[in-house]
Amino acid sequence: MIIKRHNLLEITNMGRNKIFQQLKAFKQQYDFDLIRELIVEGYDGIKVPGIIRREENTIIKGTIPVGFSSPFRYQDNRLRIPGFVPKEEIVKAVSPYEVIKQEFVFRTKCLQALKEIVQLADEFKICLGVWGSSGLEIYSGLPYTDDNSDLDLLINPCEYGKLKEFYSDLKKIGEEYKCGIDPELNLPNGYGVKVAELFMNTEDILGKSINDVKLIPKKSIICMLKN
Secondary structure, three states: OOOOOOOEEEEOHHHHHHHHHHHHHHOOOOOHHHHHHHHHHOEOOEOOOEEEOOOOOOOOOOEEEEEEEEEEEEOOEEEEEEEEEEHHHEEEEEOHHHHOOOOOOOOOHHHHHHHHHHHHHHHHOOOEEEEHHHHHHHHHOOOOOOOOOOEEEEEOOOOHHHHHHHHHHHHHHHHHHOOOEEEEEEOOOOOEEEHHHHOOOOOEEEEEOOOOEEEEEHHHHHHHOOO
16 A cells, blocks of 8 residues: 555544544544544444645554544534544555546536546646545545635656646646646656746745655756656
């Protein structure tokens, strides 16, 4: 199993209960009824997948740091809960590139925009993935997006000029649907960088990996892109 940011995890019922018990042991001021629904019970029989995340403080041996995000808002905010899943309780990992291949309903502006972007990526022969609220809705079928949702994308490396042209077209689609589009470039070294920053007048770009965050020289990123 590849441990990468944005990957979704299917978790056993036992694993979900273990995560819930961990949270109760931390004795933080959580609404445990809401958390039980999010992590253990699910919504209308649908279990919310865990999302692989970076953990900067606590490390629990034999576990993977995950996060859970509720499809519904409570007091205008989603419930976002971190936890640690034992590795033996992971059924499978699903990448953003696999999620985008699933059929989905064009229910909101961002998903309508995504329909066009998928076609555009095919034309450019660009390997595209989706994560964030859109990815969670496509994978689970739960209503994670609304007409104010942004669209979080993941792009595999491609030739610099092609990427620049693709990004330009993405911005036009975002303007058409009044939807923020935030593509991330998935680098071969395990880091992800914002595509927008690649075309800014800067020497270094902030890169994020499963382990840390660091500045990466733009020249070295361009060298990683396919010719």
